[in-house]
Amino acid sequence: MKIIVEAKVDIDPARRAEALDRARPWIEGAQAQAGCLGYFWTADPHHPARIHVFEEWESADALAMHLAGPQYRGMLGHISQFGLTNAASRKFAIEREGAVYNAAGVASAEFEPAP
Template identity: 40%
Template sequence: MRVIVAGKVYVDPEVRERAVAAHRVIVERAREYPGCLDVSISADSVEPGRVNLFEYWESHEALDAWRAIAPAATEHFELKDVQVLKHEVSGTRGPFD
């Protein structure tokens, strides 16, 4: 079953760009990892301290295998709030179907 991990975290607005950049190596390596369909860690276009997270995996096993070897961020930041959930995908279709 495919899995999506998605949500948002908040950091101080003045460190947000550094926080996103500190996770670039994770995004680059995850996208090359078997079973990864997509990963994105990006600055929100509206809220100054918000970072959006999105991961799309072929299976729980692929996600778990990645998490077992995933590199750490190059820098760590205090998280003000974390709102991230894991979703199991029961079906997929086009956005206008």
């Protein structure tokens, strides 16, 4: 079962660009880990202090390996250097997934039956 992690991290707005630039090795390291399907940090254009983190892992085991490893610990050490003021993260276990656009090409909240 896939796992999605989303986080909101607030740091000193004057240092956000530097923090994101210097995070590149931590981001790329996480992206290279076994079971990582996506790992991204992005600046929120509407909140000058906020960084959004999105992670997609192929399984809970893959996420567990990441959380126990040096990439995760390094990221925590990295971001704490930039005036961390708030952080909140959540994880989601994905039971189903599907395309946003259905077979007719219309955006839909419904899940189409599995083939």
